[in-house]
Amino acid sequence: MSDDMTSSGWDVLDASHKALRTAVRAVPADGWHLPTPCAGWTVTHVFQHAVGDQIGYAAALTGEPGPDFDPFAPSGDLEGADPAALLEDALARAAKAWSGVDRDAAEVPVPVPPHTLSPWSGSAACGLDAAVHAWDITRATGGPSPLTPELARPLLKVAREIVEPLRPYGAYAAALTPDESDDGVTALLRYLGRDPRWSAS
Numbered sequence: 001m002s003d004d005m006t007s008s009g010w011d012v013l014d015a016s017h018k019a020l021r022t023a024v025r026a027v028p029a030d031g032w033h034l035p036t037p038c039a040g041w042t043v044t045h046v047f048q049h050a051v052g053d054q055i056g057y058a059a060a061l062t063g064e065p066g067p068d069f070d071p072f073a074p075s076g077d078l079e080g081a082d083p084a085a086l087l088e089d090a091l092a093r094a095a096k097a098w099s100g101v102d103r104d105a106a107e108v109p110v111p112v113p114p115h116t117l118s119p120w121s122g123s124a125a126c127g128l129d130a131a132v133h134a135w136d137i138t139r140a141t142g143g144p145s146p147l148t149p150e151l152a153r154p155l156l157k158v159a160r161e162i163v164e165p166l167r168p169y170g171a172y173a174a175a176l177t178p179d180e181s182d183d184g185v186t187a188l189l190r191y192l193g194r195d196p197r198w199s200a201s
Contacts, residue, residue, distance in 0.1 A: 005091065008098035008123065012154045016127030016134070017091050019146035020050060023134040024087050026143045032078060036140040037198045041076075043140050047083060048074035050133035051090040056111040057126040058093040061101065066111070072170075091130075098123050113165040124158035131155055132192055139198055145185065152184040159191055167193075 005021065008014055024047060032044045041049070052071030059066035069075070101108055101123070107116040110125060117125060132155075134146040147155075163172050173193025179186070186196040 005088075006095040006099075008095040010098055010120075010123035010127070012151065012158075013095070013098055013123045013127040013130075015151050016129075016131035016155070017095065019134040019151070020130040020137075021087065021091065023137040023141075023143065023146055024083060027083070027137065027141055031141045032083075033076075034140045035200050036136045037194050038136055041074075043137055044078050045074045045076045046133050046136045046140075047087075048076070048078075050130060051086050053111075053129045053133075054090040054094040054126070057122075057129070058090075058097040060109040060111045061097040064093075094126055098126065112162060112171070114162075117162070121158050121161055124154055125162050128155045128158055128162075132189075132194070135189070135194070140200060147185045147188070149184040152188040156184065156188045156191060159188065163192065 005017065008017070027043060027047075032047075033042045035041075036043055036046050038046055048069070049071045052067035052069060052074070055067040056071065058064065101119050103119050105119055108119050108122045109115060110117050110122045112125065116122075131147060131151060138144065138146055166172055167174060175193055176190040176195060178190055182190065189196045
């Protein structure tokens with residue numbers, strides 16, 4: 001993958017794209033079928049879902065075709081595919097779409113309820129999807145967390161804006177009980193229904 005990645009111009013989204021790109025780069029050749037914090041999904045499932053969601057966010061803005069598969073029912077099969085190319089295509093589409101958004105617009109279309117958000121919230125929601133799945137992949141493969149407190153803070157802000165209506169559809173599990181020792185990253189993960197200490201073993 002090239003380091004000359006397309007920039008969206010939105011800090012949270014660009015940092016989240018970098019997190020997902022870094023996570024995918026680190027997946028070992030034999031790591032695509034490892035279990036992840038997403039119950040029943042392997043690294044491949046999570047990867048396909050994340051790719052589809054980025055294309056979906058781009059399509060909502062541009063009116064271009066969305067993913068040619070259901071991101072919520074990924075095949076889990078990458079035979080014959082180039083994960084690096086798939087990811088770069090999806091991230092470039094999303095970044096290009098968001099780079100053209102009018103920051104002064106009252107709202108922009110997004111592919112999740114409520115289907116319109118402010119430009120900042122929409123771009124951050126797109127970033128939230130990329131960043132949390134980057135975390136899923138790194139937990140599965142044993143890599144370092146791509147989430148930082150600086151990134152987690154705005155992601156938690158937008159999560160509180162969009163996640164509750166999505167839980168009934170299974171997009172996010174029920175929030176876990178906060179712990180008084182939580183930092184920004186663990187607070188975000190618990191809110192998204194993820195155990196910060198999850199391990200495949």
